[in-house]
Amino acid sequence: MHTISVISPLTIRRTTFRNRIIMPSMVTNYAGRNGDVSEKLIRYHEARARGGVGLNMLEATSVHDSGRSYFPGVSIASDYYVRGLSHLTHAIHEAGGLAGVQLNHAGRLVRPDASGQSIPLVSFVPGRTPYENSRVLDTDEIYMLIDAFAEGARRAREAGFDVIEIHGAHGYLISQFMSPLFNRRTDEFGGSYEGRMRFPLEVVRRIREAAGEDMVLFFRLSSDEFLPGGITVDLSCRIACDVAEAGVDLVHVSAGLSESNEFTGPPPCLPEGWNAESSGRIRAALDGRALVSVAGRVLTRETADRILSSGQADMVTMGRALIADPDLPVKLMEGRDKDILPCVGCNEGCNGSLGQRKPIVCAVNPRTGSEGILPTVPVSSPRNVVIIGAGPAGMEAAISASALGHRVTLMEKSLELGGLLNAAALPPHKDVLVRLKNWFVRELEKSNVTIMKDHAATVQELANMKPDAILVATGSGAVRPGFAAEAMAAGVAVTAEDALRYTPKGSSVLILGGGLVGCETAEALAMLGKSVTVLELRSALAPDMHPRARKFLLKSLREHGVRFLLNTQVTSMNGEGVVTVKDAYGNERALPPCDAIVLALGYRANNTLCQELAAADIPFTPLGDCVRPGKIMDAIHAAHRAVCSL
Incomplete structure (x- = not known):
C-alpha cells in the first residue's frame, strides 16, 4: 500500500507539483472572440493557482483553425497567440502555480461557425459522423495536422507552459483515429490497431521533439467510450502503454465522449471516484512506464487519498470542485476540509451554460467567472440589513453581506436553517446537498450574522426596526391544488x-x-x-x-x-x-x-410578506423562489447580485 496523500508533492522530469491535484481542461467560453486569452480567463486561472492547485490546465486549445469546436475557444494556431498565452502563464506562475495547455483538434466535433471551415472527418461513419458540410481528411491533410500539433507544442514552450497535454479523449480528432468505431480508414492511418495508432503516436513523438526533454507531457485518454465498437478499458490499457513508450509522462484518465457525455461530467448518482477502477487497471498495465491521473467525481480528501493510497492513480483530477471553490487545495493543506464549498454536481452553471453558448458560472459560487471585479473588501459605509428566510438565497445573502462588513440580521420562521435544501436533499443521490447546507450553516456560525430562528417576521416589526435594507427570501411551497x-x-x-x-x-x-x-x-x-x-x-x-x-x-x-x-x-x-x-x-x-x-x-412563491411590505410602502428586495420558483443556482446568484448592489 502507498502512503502518499493528495497534498503530497510530486516531481515529473524536472518539474515539481506542490500537490497531487490537477485542475483539468474545462471549456469556459471566457476566451476572446478570435481565440485570444482574455483578462477574464487570466483572473479565473490566477484565482485557482493562488488557491493552491498543483496544476492549472488551460482548456482545449486549438492547434489549427480547422479544429475549433468552441465559440469562443482558446487558440494556439499561430505565433500571434504566444503573447496572450504568455500573460496567462505569467499570472499563474506569479500566483505560485504551474501552467499546462491541452493541445486539441476537434475532428468530427468541429463547429463550422467557429472554424469557418467544413467538418473534417477521420472516416465517414453513417449515423455517427456529420453528413452535411463534412469531408474525410486525405493523407496530406493528416500530415499537415501532425505538423500543427508540433508547432503548437513549440508555441506552448515559448509561452512558458510547464506541461503539455495531448487531448486524446472525449471523441475529438485523436481519439477518433484510435477508436475502431470512428476509424474506418484503409490507408496507413487505419485498417489495424497499428494503423489507427499511427497518428496519435506520431503526434506524441513530434511534440516531444518540439517541446524538448524537460517538458512534462500528458495524454488525456477516455478509459471507456461507452459505445458499442468504441474504445474499451482493455483497449485503453494498450493505448496507454504505447503513448508512454512514445514519450508521454502521465496518462490522464477520463471517460466518455459526446454521445456518452454523462460519464464525462457525471451527476451525483455515480459514486465519488467511480472511474478509479479503470485508472487502476491502466496504471497496472503501464507498470511504471508512465504515471496516471484520474477524473471522475473526485471531490474530497477521503476520495482522493483512497485512490492514491490504493495505487489506482498517482494524481487526481478535480474539475468542477475547483470551479466551485478555487481555494480547495489550500483548505486541504491547512486541514480546513469543512470550509470547502462543495460542488453539488448539478452541471447547471458550468456545462449548462456551455450548452447555451454562454460563459460558465457556478451554481453554488456566484463569484466564479467574476474574479477581480466583484467587491471583496468591507464597504466604507456599513448598512443595517435584515434578511427574511434562511433558504439558499437568504443564507447566501447573509454570508455575503456580512463579509462586506454590513450588520446583518437573518430571520427564519422555522427551527431549522436551509429552507427547501432540506427537502431537496431527501431523494436518492442528493445527500451532497446536505454538505452544501452544512457549509452555509458553518459559514453563518463563523460570521457576525445575528440569526433569529423560529421567528416569523412581521411588517410592523420590520417597520419598527427601520433597517437600511430588507431582503425577502421567503421561498416557495408545494402546490396543493x-x-x-x-x-x-x-x-x-x-x-x-x-x-x-x-x-x-x-x-x-x-x-x-x-x-x-x-x-x-x-x-x-x-x-x-x-x-x-x-x-x-x-x-x-x-x-x-x-x-x-x-x-x-x-x-x-x-x-x-x-x-x-x-x-x-x-x-x-x-x-x-x-x-x-x-x-x-x-x-x-x-x-x-x-x-x-x-x-x-410544482411550487408556488411564498410572497405574502412581499405583498404586505409593498402595501405598507416599505422598500424591500425580493430574492429567489419568492419571486419565481427556480433552481438553487437562481436563488444563490440573485442573492449575491442583491448584496453587491447594497
Missing part, C-alpha cells in the same frame, strides 16, 4: 416532500407530476419496492432536469419498473383517492385504485 383537498384531508394524498420524509403505506403509488421532483420521488419510492405510476401533463418526463442527470434518472426509473402516463390530465379526485383523467385525445377514464397519491405539481 383544490381538486386534491379532500384526498389530502383524508391522508390519501400527500406532497412529494412528505412522501420522501414519511414513506406512504401500501404497495402502489400514483405520482401526479413528472417533473424533476416527481421523477426523483418516483425513483425513491420504487427503490423501496413500491409499484409506482407517474402521471404527467406534458409529453416528456423531467424536461427541467440537466440532460446528463436526466439520462441516469430515466434509466433508473425504467429499471425499477416505474410506469408512465404522459399527455394525461387529471380531471377529478375524490376523498377516497379515486382519480379520473383525460388523455391527449379527450378520452376520460378512472385510474385503477392505488394506496397513496403523491402531489408533485
